[in-house]
Amino acid sequence: MNYPVWQLYYLNSGTLIAVIAVLHVFVAHFAVGGGIFLWLTDLKSVREKNYELRQYVRKHIWFFLLLTMVFGGVTGVGIWFIIALSSPWATSVLIHTFVFAWAIEWVFFLVEIVSLLIYHYKFETLSDKNRLRIAFIYAAAAWLSLFIINGIITFMLTPGEWLRSYNFWDGFFNPTNLPGVVFRTAVCIMFAGLFGFITAVSMPQSDFRDKLLRYCAKWLYMPLAFLIISGFWYFYAIPENARLTNFWLNRQTANAVNVFIVSSVLIYLLTLIFIMKTSRKLQQIAVFILVLIGLAWIGGFEYIREYARKPYVIYGYMYSPSVLVTDEERLNKEGFLKYAKWSPIKEVTEKNKLLAGKELFNLQCLSCHTIRGVKNDIVEKTKGLTKLGILSQIYGQGKVRDYMPKFIGTEKEMEALAEFIASLHDKRENKKTDFKPIQEEVSIPSFNSQKDEYVLLAWSTLGEKCITDSDKWFSFLYPGSSFQAVLIKRGLKPEIVSENIEIHYEVQKGYENPSRHSEFWKYSESLKGKKLAENTGVTGKGLSGVFDYDKERNIFSAEGIPVLPYRDDGKFNPYPVFKAKAIHKSTGRILQTTKFVAPVSTELRCFECHSGAPRWNGISGISDNTAKNILRVHDRNNGTKLLENALKGKPVMCQKCHEDFIVKSKGIKRHNSFSASMHGWHANYIPWKDERACNLCHPNDAKGNTRCNRDIHAKIGIGCTRCHGRLDEHASAVLLSQEGTTTAQLLLRNLKPETPISEIKPRAPWIQEPDCLSCHVGFQKPANNVRAFNKWTTDTAGLYRNRKENTEKIPCIACHSSPHAIYPAFNEFGKNRDNIQPMQYQGTPLPISSEMKCEVCHKVKMQGSPHHANMLRAFRNKKALQ
Numbered sequence: 001m002n003y004p005v006w007q008l009y010y011l012n013s014g015t016l017i018a019v020i021a022v023l024h025v026f027v028a029h030f031a032v033g034g035g036i037f038l039w040l041t042d043l044k045s046v047r048e049k050n051y052e053l054r055q056y057v058r059k060h061i062w063f064f065l066l067l068t069m070v071f072g073g074v075t076g077v078g079i080w081f082i083i084a085l086s087s088p089w090a091t092s093v094l095i096h097t098f099v100f101a102w103a104i105e106w107v108f109f110l111v112e113i114v115s116l117l118i119y120h121y122k123f124e125t126l127s128d129k130n131r132l133r134i135a136f137i138y139a140a141a142a143w144l145s146l147f148i149i150n151g152i153i154t155f156m157l158t159p160g161e162w163l164r165s166y167n168f169w170d171g172f173f174n175p176t177n178l179p180g181v182v183f184r185t186a187v188c189i190m191f192a193g194l195f196g197f198i199t200a201v202s203m204p205q206s207d208f209r210d211k212l213l214r215y216c217a218k219w220l221y222m223p224l225a226f227l228i229i230s231g232f233w234y235f236y237a238i239p240e241n242a243r244l245t246n247f248w249l250n251r252q253t254a255n256a257v258n259v260f261i262v263s264s265v266l267i268y269l270l271t272l273i274f275i276m277k278t279s280r281k282l283q284q285i286a287v288f289i290l291v292l293i294g295l296a297w298i299g300g301f302e303y304i305r306e307y308a309r310k311p312y313v314i315y316g317y318m319y320s321p322s323v324l325v326t327d328e329e330r331l332n333k334e335g336f337l338k339y340a341k342w343s344p345i346k347e348v349t350e351k352n353k354l355l356a357g358k359e360l361f362n363l364q365c366l367s368c369h370t371i372r373g374v375k376n377d378i379v380e381k382t383k384g385l386t387k388l389g390i391l392s393q394i395y396g397q398g399k400v401r402d403y404m405p406k407f408i409g410t411e412k413e414m415e416a417l418a419e420f421i422a423s424l425h426d427k428r429e430n431k432k433t434d435f436k437p438i439q440e441e442v443s444i445p446s447f448n449s450q451k452d453e454y455v456l457l458a459w460s461t462l463g464e465k466c467i468t469d470s471d472k473w474f475s476f477l478y479p480g481s482s483f484q485a486v487l488i489k490r491g492l493k494p495e496i497v498s499e500n501i502e503i504h505y506e507v508q509k510g511y512e513n514p515s516r517h518s519e520f521w522k523y524s525e526s527l528k529g530k531k532l533a534e535n536t537g538v539t540g541k542g543l544s545g546v547f548d549y550d551k552e553r554n555i556f557s558a559e560g561i562p563v564l565p566y567r568d569d570g571k572f573n574p575y576p577v578f579k580a581k582a583i584h585k586s587t588g589r590i591l592q593t594t595k596f597v598a599p600v601s602t603e604l605r606c607f608e609c610h611s612g613a614p615r616w617n618g619i620s621g622i623s624d625n626t627a628k629n630i631l632r633v634h635d636r637n638n639g640t641k642l643l644e645n646a647l648k649g650k651p652v653m654c655q656k657c658h659e660d661f662i663v664k665s666k667g668i669k670r671h672n673s674f675s676a677s678m679h680g681w682h683a684n685y686i687p688w689k690d691e692r693a694c695n696l697c698h699p700n701d702a703k704g705n706t707r708c709n710r711d712i713h714a715k716i717g718i719g720c721t722r723c724h725g726r727l728d729e730h731a732s733a734v735l736l737s738q739e740g741t742t743t744a745q746l747l748l749r750n751l752k753p754e755t756p757i758s759e760i761k762p763r764a765p766w767i768q769e770p771d772c773l774s775c776h777v778g779f780q781k782p783a784n785n786v787r788a789f790n791k792w793t794t795d796t797a798g799l800y801r802n803r804k805e806n807t808e809k810i811p812c813i814a815c816h817s818s819p820h821a822i823y824p825a826f827n828e829f830g831k832n833r834d835n836i837q838p839m840q841y842q843g844t845p846l847p848i849s850s851e852m853k854c855e856v857c858h859k860v861k862m863q864g865s866p867h868h869a870n871m872l873r874a875f876r877n878k879k880a881l882q
Contacts, residue, residue, distance in 0.1 A: 003088040003322070004342045005362045010373040012366060013086030018306075020082055022299040024075035029298065030195050031068035031112075032146045033188030035139035037196060037219060038064065038119075042135055046128045052208045060199045061120045067195075069116060086367065089322040090156075090313040097162075097171055098152050105148040111141040146188065147181055154180045157309045158238065163316050179233035186223035186230060187298070193219025194267070194294050197274060197287045205280050213274040213283070220271050238308055242315065246308050249746075250403040251639060253307040260300030263293045311398055311405035319405040321364040328408055336360065336409035348412040357420025360413055364405075371424060379424050384629030389609035391418035396685030399750035401637075414687075435572070435619055435705045437828040442577055444832065444839045445593050454497070455841060455857055456592035457848065458485035458505070458580040459813055460599055461801050463820030464699055464708040467564065469602040469615060471520040473627035473646045475527050476654040476674060477663075479520055479562035480537045481598050484555050485547055486814055487582045487591065494857040496809060498549055501591070503556045504581045506544040507598070510567035511576045514543070517566035517616065526650045537562040553802075555811065563598050565620065565706075572619050574601050574699070574706045575829045577836070595836045599821065601706040603699035606630060620705050661766040672741050675765035676734045680747035683731035689753075693727040694720040710834060711822040715880045723770040725789035728753040729760065733790070736762035761790055768792035772800050772812075779870035805867040815848035815867075823847045824881060846875050 006013055038057060045053035083091050095102065115138040123131060154176040155162065162171035196216035203209045235243070246253050270293065273286045309315045318324055323331070331339060337356060338346050340363055348356045361369075361378075369378040382390050394414050398406035407414055447455075465481040468474070485503050489495045515521045515534035524532040536542050539560030547556035565574035575597045582591040602620040607613055610633070612626030622630075631643035642652065654660075658674035659667030667673065672680065678697075686693045691700065699706030700720060709720070724730050728751045736757070738744035748757065763769075774791035775782040793799055800819055803812045817823045817834065824845035825834030835845035842853045851874055854862040865871040 002341050005366060006085045007362060007366065008373075009366075009371040012368070012370045012373060012375065013082065014368055015370075015373075015375045017079070017082050017086060018299075018303070020075055020078045022295065022302055024072060024079055025302055026191070026295050026298045027067055027072040027075065028146075029184065029188045030064075030191045031072055032139075032142040032185075033190070033192030033219075034064050034068065034195060035112075035116075035135070035142040036189065037192035039132065039135035039139045041215075043132055046132065053212070056199070056203070056212060058123055060196070061116075061123065063199050064195075065116055065120050069113065087313055087322055090318055093314060093318065094152060094156075097166075097168065098155075100168065101148050101152060101172060105145055108141045108145040108148065112138055112145065115141065143185070143188075146184060150180045150184055151177050153305075156314050157242075157305065159315060159317060176234060176237045179230050179237050182226060182230040183234050186226040187301075189223040190220050190227065190267075191294065191298075193217060194290060197283075197290065201274075201280070201283045201287045210277075217271050217275050220268065224268070239315070242308055244742075244746075245401075245403050246310055249401045250307055250310065251636065253304060253403075254639075256300050256303035256307060258300075259296055260304060263297040263300060266293050267297060307403070310403040319408075320367050321405060321408075322367070323364075323405070323408055328406075331408050332410065334410075336363070336413055348410075348416045353416045353419050354423060356413065357416040357418070357423075360409065360417040361420055364408065364417070368404075378421060382421055382425070384611050384632060386607075386609055386611050387418055387422040389611065390421050391415060391687060392609055392685045394418055395687040399684045400681065400746055411687075437705075437707070438571070438573075439828070440573065440830050440833070442595060442830055442833055442836055444836060445595055447840050449841075449855060449859075452592065453490055454582060454592040455488045455490060455494075456485065456503070456580060456582045456594045457488070457814040457837060458483060458503070458578075458594055458596045460597065460818050461813070462599070463711075463818040464574075464599045464601050464706065465563075466604070466699065467600060467602050468604065468622065469518060469520075469564075469620070470622035470627040471518065471523045471527060472624065472651060473622075473631060474642065474651050474654060475520070475523075476660075478527065478538070478653075479514060479518065479564060479600075480539070480560040481563050481600060482557070482559045483547070483561060483578070483596070483598065484557050484811070484813075485580060485582075486555050486810065488810075488857050490857055490859050492858060492860065496554060498554065498556075500585045502583045502585050503547040504545070504583060505547065505558060505561075506579050506581075507563060508577045508579070510569055510571075511563060512543050513568055514562050514564040514566070516568065517564055520562075523649070523651050527653050535562060554809075561598065563600050565600050565602060566616055570617070572617070572705065573829055574603070574620075575599055575827060575833050577833070594840060597821070597827075597834050597836070599708070599818070601699040601708060603704055603706045605696050605701075605704070608696055661764070670741055672738050672744055672747075673734065673765055676731075676738050676744060676747075679727070679731040680735045680744065683728045683751055684747060686727060689726040689728050690721060691719045694724075707828055709820055710827050711817075711820055711825050712877055712880060713822065714820075715826055716877060721789070723788040725755070725787075726753060729755050729789060732757050732760045733763040733792075734765050736760060737764050755790060759790070761792060763792050767796050767799075768794070769799055771798065772803075776870075779868045781876065807866055810867065817847075823850075826880075845881070850875055 038061065041053065042057045044050070045057060115134050119131065119134045119138060126134065151172040151174070155171045155174050158175040159171055160174040161167070162174065193216045196219060197213065200209065200212045200216055203212070247257070267290065270286055270290050274283060311319055313320045313322065316325060335347065337343050337348070337359060340359070343359045343363065345352055345356045345359050365378060369376045369381070371377070372379050382393065385393060391414065394407045394417055398404045407417070461482045461484055466477050467479055468477045483505060487497045487501055487503065489497045513535060520527070521532055521534045524530065528538055532538065537560030541558060541560050543561065543563060545558065547558045550557045563576055565572055565576070567573060577595050578598050579593065579595050581593050583589065584591055602616065604622055606622055607626045610626050610629040612623040612629065615621030615623040628643060631646060634640055635643055645652065653663070653665070655663050655665035655667060655674050657668045657671050658677050659665055659671070660674040686696065695701040695704065699708045701707070725733065732748060732751050732753050735744045735748045751757065753760070769792065770788035771791050771793045773779070774788050775786045796802055801813050804810060805812055817825065821834045823835060823838050827833040832839050832845060838845050838848055841848060841856045849856050849871065852861060852871065854860070
């Protein structure tokens, strides 16, 4: 940020460095190993008095001199030129920190030049003794040059104690110096043999030529053990966090590692051609291929080494965009552009936002990314993301996958960068049809408090059954609502009736054919492992049928009902109404009839970040475009092939890998649960932590197409975070429950919730939820600003939807309704759509029997309140009903 930026948008400076550096390093290692090769081979020719070997050395020197001194020297200068342009600050640090070392290295380099020229031009006139001395001087100077440069290069990866002392020796003799020297020395010796093949194969066919080829092969095999041992030594000398980040999280490293491993195998396999009796032509072809493989080998190694120090250019000291780690906090607070010396823009305004974003891209992104260029194209990388998606990516950059540096700057600067990157894309499809709920009143079933003998209470166990509705591509929530019911025989001592009783259910007209509106049934075999009949749920039940009786809980239950919010008449209503009838099996007499809502939502607003539009008539569901964008991101981040499989007609349930209690999936061991993965990942990326974040995935938005939070809590202003916590708090709780998964720790390490992580209690998703009684202590009025977050139920028995009142007979949900729809509910699709049963049995939308309306079940007023103490007082939020 203190130097001008070299604006290469198509072929960035990092790519140019890689091209020049790999070629130079390839030759530079030969310059060291080849010097040792010349000295020892010349020594061998003298001791054995082998004239042919001496002539080979003479021939090899000219090739060696041209390649190392001419090509190597030019590319060496090229490296200095290119790094000074691309990363001038880091280059300056290296020069000033190791000025003494560079001076020594130049002395050694000068000795190399002089000794090699003498060795070449005086080869025939010098005595054997003096010639070998000159050869040794060159070999020693070349290796010492390697020793000096290795100390500086390894410093960039592992500066060690230098970060605290800034002492030359601490920086030079850093943790990877010694393993680096041993490894590179072994590489030099190996390359000496590899390049020896080049001059050897050009010789005429003879016994000497065959011996020479086998001699060169020995140079490749001799250092193999040192390569392997020092390679592991080098790897484990790297800081553990760097190993984790760059050898596990960074997918690009895997490509370099694969190149390194494959080329290693090929080098040693191809070398066998020169050991065995083969034709001269084959050997010449093989040596050409071998040199290319050797180039790929050193390229793979150098890329691995470069990747290993990301997100830094000098590990722990300077980030790759040339920002000091010590400046990060100040720049985040005061602004990055303010201190960018060469930027004409110092502050982001509405007028200059796009230009400011371009400046930020040049300063923070251009060192690694291009714009429609050959490597790390930012347009391709952000393909399938909206402006909010790009903003989220920038916000989360460097947190989970910290091989990328974090964005440094203020929120306004972050938004400006997102604006600029978004402007590089063509106009995206990211619109939804404006939706306004149409109120549809429900006829309230009749009830005669004097004559009727039974009260039938029925409900949906969830306040909103959510469905992914992208079954062609993936699914994590398939159609399948769960209903429950109890039949109460009225009397002074009411009884729950189950013997000789059947309870039937039937959906309202227009919702009977969900398979017309969803592809779930087409892909059910791939998703659920079995082919389902159309309009039938995974339990075999359809849109009409009979409840099963649950003896253990003493309730009637119907699970897996495949209801959707789409109607055959083209209308969207996420609150279809079911009719329930209690029938005496022996006589066929209808004992009581009621209605209840089966809330169901396909409103997942993934398109807000992942582009696209709602699937069903622009109103709801996940479109093909959005779904494919999501799968591309998952595949890129996790190395999966979900999109490829989906294109072949084989979509999968996310819970195939990720355990999830709600769909009864055990997942794969050591994978995070589905809830931990989803919340943990997005908490690191979504720039909001309040209800806005919740509304991106859950159907809670007051302007959305579902408007799930419709009960008395929402009416008086109690939002999601009061019970479930902010996004980062919620994510932390479920991540803390994951034992033995490395990714949970990765997702946790950058979360900074308002409630310290050390104080957050782990929570098993769907099993441990906020406890109602943590706010309503003793069933009384909650204290002001009390929160239910971090006060979890112990197990499923304590969940609101499973809990029973004090007598352990009537489920709480039977009288108070489903979560997020607690009576009185305020449904914009119909005033009493969620209040049918209280209106039916007592003429008010309040909880069943509230305000001492005991006669609903008891037929008479009761003096006490055996169910719970709160029944004795009047409903306190009557103003909300007005």
